[in-house]
Amino acid sequence: MSEDVHKRAERLIATSNVEGISAPDREWLNEHLESCGRCAQRAAALEQVVVTLRSVSIPPDPAVVEATRRRVRVRAAELHEQQVRLRALWMACAFSWGLGVLSAPLVWWALQWIGEHLALPTAVWTVAFLLWWTVPAAGAGGVLAWLRTRSPSGEYLRGLPR
Amino acid sequence: MDTAACWFANPAWVSMEREEKTIARGLRRRDPELLDGLIERFQYRLFRYLLFLTGSRETAEDLFQETWIRVLERGRQYDGRSKFETWLFAIARHLAIDLLRRKQPQSLEALSGSNEESQIPFQTSGERSAFESLAQREEGERLAAALANLPGSYREVLVLRFQEELALEEIASVVEAPLSTIKSRLYRGLEAMRELLEGERS
Numbered sequence: 001m002s003e004d005v006h007k008r009a010e011r012l013i014a015t016s017n018v019e020g021i022s023a024p025d026r027e028w029l030n031e032h033l034e035s036c037g038r039c040a041q042r043a044a045a046l047e048q049v050v051v052t053l054r055s056v057s058i059p060p061d062p063a064v065v066e067a068t069r070r071r072v073r074v075r076a077a078e079l080h081e082q083q084v085r086l087r088a089l090w091m092a093c094a095f096s097w098g099l100g101v102l103s104a105p106l107v108w109w110a111l112q113w114i115g116e117h118l119a120l121p122t123a124v125w126t127v128a129f130l131l132w133w134t135v136p137a138a139g140a141g142g143v144l145a146w147l148r149t150r151s152p153s154g155e156y157l158r159g160l161p162r
Numbered sequence: 163m164d165t166a167a168c169w170f171a172n173p174a175w176v177s178m179e180r181e182e183k184t185i186a187r188g189l190r191r192r193d194p195e196l197l198d199g200l201i202e203r204f205q206y207r208l209f210r211y212l213l214f215l216t217g218s219r220e221t222a223e224d225l226f227q228e229t230w231i232r233v234l235e236r237g238r239q240y241d242g243r244s245k246f247e248t249w250l251f252a253i254a255r256h257l258a259i260d261l262l263r264r265k266q267p268q269s270l271e272a273l274s275g276s277n278e279e280s281q282i283p284f285q286t287s288g289e290r291s292a293f294e295s296l297a298q299r300e301e302g303e304r305l306a307a308a309l310a311n312l313p314g315s316y317r318e319v320l321v322l323r324f325q326e327e328l329a330l331e332e333i334a335s336v337v338e339a340p341l342s343t344i345k346s347r348l349y350r351g352l353e354a355m356r357e358l359l360e361g362e363r364s
Binding site for chain 1: 192194197198201202205206209210213222223226227230231234235304305320321323324325330345348349352353355356359360
C-alpha cells in the first residue's frame with residue numbers, strides 16, 4: 001500500500017472529526033480502515049479523544065450559581081433604579097430647556113435693562129445671558145458624568161456573600 | 163425554493179429564531195426572570211468553558227459571575243440574530259482576556275499555563291454504574307491532564323467544538339479568528355491530544 005493512501009486516510013480521519021467528509025470519502029475511508037490496522041488504530045484513537053471530550057461533565061458549585069443569581073437580581077434592581085433616576089433627570093433637563101427657550105426674550109430684556117441701569121458694558125450682560133443658558137446644561141452634564149462613573153460593574157458586588 | 167421559504171419551512175430554524183428574539187427582547191428589558199432561566203440553562207456549558215479556558219476553578223467561578231453581570235448590563239447589544247450561546251461565550255472570553263491582561267500583559271496562552279497543575283475537577287455525565295463512573299472519571303482525569311498540557315488556543319477551540327457543540331463559524335465568531343485558523347487549531351489540537359493520551363497509555 002503506498003504512503004499516499006495512508007496520508008489521504010489520515011487527512012480524512014482528521015477532517016471527519018472536525019468538518020465531516022462526503023459520502024464517497026467516507027466509503028473510501030471505511031474500506032481503507034478495514035484493511036489497514038495502523039490507520040484504524042489512529043482513527044479509533046482520535047474517535048476516543050472526541051468521545052472523551054464529549055462525555056465529560058463539570059458542574060459548577062450550586063452555591064456559586066445561587067450567588068450569581070442573587071447578584072444579577074441586585075444589579076438588575078440597581079440598573080432599574082438608575083434608569084428611573086436618569087429618566088427623571090432627562091425630564092428635568094427637557095423641562096428646563098423648554099422653560100429657557102420660552103423665557104429667553106424676557107431674560108434678554110431683563111439683563112439688558114439691568115446692564116443699562118448699572119451702566120455695564122454690553123459684553124458683560126451678554127455673557128450673563130449666555131451663562132443663563134450654559135450653566136444648567138453644564139450642571140446636568142456633570143451629574144450625568146458622575147452617575148456614569150458610579151455604574152461600572154464590580155463596586156456593587158463588594159460586601160455581598162459569595 | 164428561495165432562502166426565506168427554506169427558512170420558514172424548517173420548524174427548527176423558526177423555533178430557534180423565535181427563541182433568540184425572545185431572549186434579545188428579555189435582555190433589552192433586563193428581565194431578571196429571563197436571566198434566572200438563562201443562568202439555569204447555560205450554567206454547565208459556561209462554567210465548563212471558563213474552567214477549560216482558565217484552568218482554575220476559582221477564576222472560572224469569578225468569571226462565571228462577572229459574565230452574567232455583563233450579560234445583564236450589555237444585554238441590549240444582543241440583537242437575537244446569532245445564537246445566544248455564541249454571544250455568551252464571546253463575553254466570557256473577553257472577560258477572561260481582560261482578567262489576564264490585568265494580571266500579565268500576555269496572550270490567552272498564559273491564561274492556563276501548561277506548567278500549572280490542572281485544577282479541572284471532572285465528573286461523569288449521565289446515569290452510569292459505579293464501574294462505568296470510575297472508568298469515566300479516570301478517563302476524564304487523563305483528559306484534564308492532557309488538556310492542561312495543550313496551548314490555550316487549541317484547548318479553547320476543542321472545548322467549543324466537542325463539548326459545546328458549536329459550529330465552526332460560531333467558534334470563529336467567539337474567538338474572533340478566521341475560519342481557517344479555527345480549523346487549523348482544531349486539527350492540531352486533536353492531533354496533540356491524541357499524542358498526549360497515547361503517550362500516557364504507553
